[in-house]
Amino acid sequence: MKDEKPPQNTDIKTIAVIVLACLTGISAAFSVVAAVNGFWVEFGVCLALAVVLFTVTCPLAYEGDTYQCPHCGRKFRVNPYVLLFKRKSKCSDVNGESVKYANLTCPDCGKEDMCKRL
């Protein structure tokens, strides 16, 4: 079976996603603190920043992910904003490598099942 792992930039991408996710969380937390204390301008700025960071981080986190339908074998890509809210699971295969699954609807056969990430 062909190894489809992307080259080295995966590590940089992973780090970027973690940093951006932390910044999103911090911005969201600051906006809550600002709102509680009545600083509405700061609340708006922090909330806007959190939303912008989220819209950047989410597609980056799932960029290039391809899933395969267990029923018809069709390989497809999913909208990252949709994928974020889908049930996901992770398990190890016989080689000890982790395999990720997501509960998705196949665009070809229309069945909803746990699709394997390739």
Ligand SMILES: [Zn+2]
């Ligand atoms: Zn299918």
